[in-house]
Amino acid sequence: HDYSSEQFNYTRKKTKAMYLDDLFCDARLKFKFSVFKNVTMPSIYNQTNQNYEWHIYSSTIMPEKYKQYLLEITQPFPKIKCFFINNFKEFHEFKELSHLNYDTEKYCTVRLDDDDALCKNFIETLNKYKNKKGFIISFPNGIKFNYLKNKVKLGEPLSQSDIGLGLTGIGKNIYLCGDHSNLHKNNKKFIYDKKPDMYLCCLGKWCDTKRKKDK
Secondary structure: OOOOHHHHHHHOOOOHHHHHHHHOOHHHHHHHHHHHHHHHHHHHHOOOOOOOOEEEEEEOOOOHHHHHHHHHHHOOOOOEEEEEEOOHHHHHOHHHHOOOOOOOOOOEEEOOOOOOEEOOOHHHHHHHHOOOOOOEEEOOEEEEEEEEOOEEEEEEEEEOOOOOOOOEEEOOOHHHOOOOOOHHHHOOOEEEOOOOOOEEEEOOOOOOOOOOOOO
16 A cells, blocks of 8 residues: 555544554554454355455555465465555556456456455356446345354345445456445446355454444
């Protein structure tokens, strides 16, 4: 990420130092990596359709022990590629970081945070949209969960039309499409796939969007 003080004063109401202290505090990273290893990662490498390559982007200034841990836990999975980047510009130029030929090959990009998960047939479901180049596919329906003592506790169903989780761009970079809460209003090439249980949405203290735990 591009860590400018002005950006965080404006968007987070914190100084750069305060934001980075929160972002990389040990308690937060321990929680995030536990969910990532035990929930997020298995949801990807256990996909029913294995025709994918998963690119994970992390910051060059993340503490070294966690950078090495990320490489360690992903190393057994050749379909997972890790990139350490300095700013959002590098993140958005994902084509230049990949060996894939994006001019000739069909591809899609999917939004997925490090503490959420996709259902095991997510990629299989996406295949029916493989010829919809330029379209954005939204999956509104999933399930909330809490992560307590290294275990998943499923919560209530979640149906949210503007959710970013699982949002997919066919033949385009979904992260360059704008604010996910407005895409359905401003994009004519937009499809809602209302299949149930397409994702798991993590709740709790360390979630970036401050989702509250289910009671």
